[in-house]
Structure formats: C-alpha cells, structure tokens
Amino acid sequence: MNPDLVLYDSRIQQYVATLDIAALEALESITETKTYPKGSLMLKAGQICRNSFELVSGIARKYHLHNGAEITNEIYFEHDLALSFGSYALQRPSEEYIEALTDVTARVIHYDSFQKAKEEHPMLRQLDLMLLEYYGIWVEDRMNQMRRYSATERYKQLLEHTPHIIKSVPLTYIASYLGISLETLSRIRSRR
C-alpha cells in the first residue's frame, strides 16, 4: 500500500491510544454494534448517509450506478471505516450504495451523535480531522493509480498490495473497482 497511508494509519492508531478515558467512553456510548446479513444494503442511494460503519467482521462494498451498471468504488474489510463521504460530510442524499457482501458486523456511529461528542471532547475533533486527511490521501492515491497505470498494472498492484481482495470478492466487483471490464480482467488474469 501507499507508504504515506501506512504511516498515517499508524499515526491515527497512536493518536487513538492517547485519547483520554472520557473521550473513549463518549465514543463507546454512541457506538451501536449491528449486524447486516449478506446481500443487504447498509446504505441506499437517495438516503442521507447518517452513519459511519466500522467493520468488525465481514466484507462490504460501496458502489454507484452508471448507465444501469454497478460501479464499485471501494471494498471494505475488517477495521475499515465505511461511509459515503460526500453524503456524510454534507448530510445530503447519497449517490452510493453500501452493500454487505458477506454477513457483516459493524460498529455504527450516528452522525449527530458524533458531532455532539466532538463538541464535548475536543480530542475527537482531532481524530475526525485525521480520519478526513486519511481519506483525502487515500482518494488522491487511488486517482493517481487510475490515471497513471494501465489495467494490467492496476491489477498487479492490487495483487501485491491487497491479495485478500482477490480471494474473497467476485471478479465482477474487482473489475469495476479497477475500472476495467470483466472480460479484460479475466484475460489479464489468464496471461501468465
């Protein structure tokens, strides 16, 4: 993975470790652990993304529709934070869906609760800011991948950096995540 992301991830972990008890308890008090059966939608297009989902177990994906086809935007595993960024930030209707690809257990925090908690615990503001920066770096990195590399290179990098994706997610989703057609992906895989 992008070394900047790895670095920043560890900085976030470090920061979380320094949170005071009150802030941690506040977080805990607004967190609900929920489960979503395989195939269910954790967020639908048209809805406002009012929750953040921290995956405890299972796999999920975020996608949107384009000319009738589902285009996968992101694939989530354990510990990942799933939400529709634009919809969450602006509290406006989402264009994206979030779907449980397996049974999913997630720690769910409501937008309003988190906003309130931030007011009471300034440390959580800093955490919010760090998560935001992390996502910004992630999207930038992903855009660079898409712009700079060919379909084959993108697939190889996915293999190198996140091989578990290939093992656990249907190829259709991976293809659209990589921005290539299913057939092309199949051909890339068959070569060598």
Add this chain to the structure above:
Amino acid sequence: MNPDLVLYDSRIQQYVATLDIAALEALESITETKTYPKGSLMLKAGQICRNSFELVSGIARKYHLHNGAEITNEIYFEHDLALSFGSYALQRPSEEYIEALTDVTARVIHYDSFQKAKEEHPMLRQLDLMLLEYYGIWVEDRMNQMRRYSATERYKQLLEHTPHIIKSVPLTYIASYLGISLETLSRIRSRR
C-alpha cells in the same frame, strides 16, 4: 460545477463570515502576501509543502512527473487554495510541483503557524475541517469524472463548468489535466 461543491463552498463562506474578530486577526497575523513571477516554482518535488497559498491574482498549476512527462493535477485561479495535499497533511516530501503560470500574488500561511493558531482559536479548527472536507469532495468528484466519462465528455464538461481554463491555460496542461494526449485534445476541439 458539482452542485455539492457549490453548496459546500457557500457554507464555508458563511462560516468564515461568523468567525470572531480574534480568529480573523490571528489569521491575518500569520498571513504573508507574496508574489511569484511567471514560470517560477512555488513548491518543488522533494520539498515538504509547508505553506498554503491562497491565490489573490494569477494562475498556477500543480503537477507531477510520470515517465519524464509533466502531468497536471490541478489548475488554480483567484481565490483558490493551492497546496500539495499529501505533503501538507503529513509534512512529508512532496511528489508535486506548484508552478506559477502567470505572475502570481498569494496569501501565504505557514503550516506551523496555522497549527498554532488552531490551538488558540477553535473556530479555525472547524474551518480547517471544512476545507478538508471540501477537498475530499473535490477529489472524489474529479475521480468520478475520470472514471465515468470519455475524453470528449470530460472536455465538454470542462468547457461548460470552467470555460476560463481553456482561455487562459496552454492546451498541453489542459490535456494532461484531463488525462488525454495533446493530439487527442486537439482533435476533440476541431470536431464541431
């Protein structure tokens, strides 16, 4: 432009209008107005991006090198905030350059000063967060443009949404910004 971005931009303006005098003065006190002659580099790859540049006048672009070629990542006009996101957020060496395409005047704020000002003025934290979210939405939107639309469509949308770019920026930069070759851009322009 993306309606979400327009909306969020106005929210930021509104928020700025509510800043208390102390916060505004703090901002003012850490802001230096500087000028950069046409062709000069406001940031070089390898350097850490320690400043944010709010353009007062002129045009600038951010780019990186890929296989020896310059790839334009962003083009800045009056009022735009220029910085290398990843480098600024992590205070790590940048892969990007920021170049003044014309003589540029900018309000420059040093990273450290802003961090300090944020500690003293919590309102600035909120501003920082809003700017971050704005950038996140912008990058997401740009990535969607690149993924969903053909070269021709991307050019047309640029024409519709930001026609001033075409009038004031050499086509080479626009081509790489759109992720297409100069020749293809020229052909797209000549059709109709």
Add this chain to the structure above:
DNA sequence: TATATTATTTGACTTAAGTCAAATACAGCC
C-alpha cells in the same frame, strides 16, 4: 519586420481495452 521558439494541428498507423456472443466452470440445492 524577419527569425527563432513554442504551441497547436493534421496525418498515418498502432494498441489497449471494450463489446457482444457463446462456451465452460462452479456452487448451491433438491
């Protein structure tokens, strides 16, 4: 103004990746 330099266009050809259709392969279920 003539000349050099840089920017843009045009032409000819190549190529990566897409599309549509059909064939296998695989998985869940009776």
Add this chain to the structure above:
DNA sequence: GGCTGTATTTGACTTAAGTCAAATAATATA
C-alpha cells in the same frame, strides 16, 4: 449425483485513444 443459476473464460470483432512524425500557426525576440 444431477440440475439450475451464477461466475468466469474464450473468441471474434470494434473502437477510443495513443504514438510518432511532420506541417502549420502563433508568439516572442533580435
């Protein structure tokens, strides 16, 4: 184990966009 539906692969063909080379056009400069 056989059957049904979904997932993946393979084949044949098309197409958007890239590349390389050369020709104009525009701009800056002596």
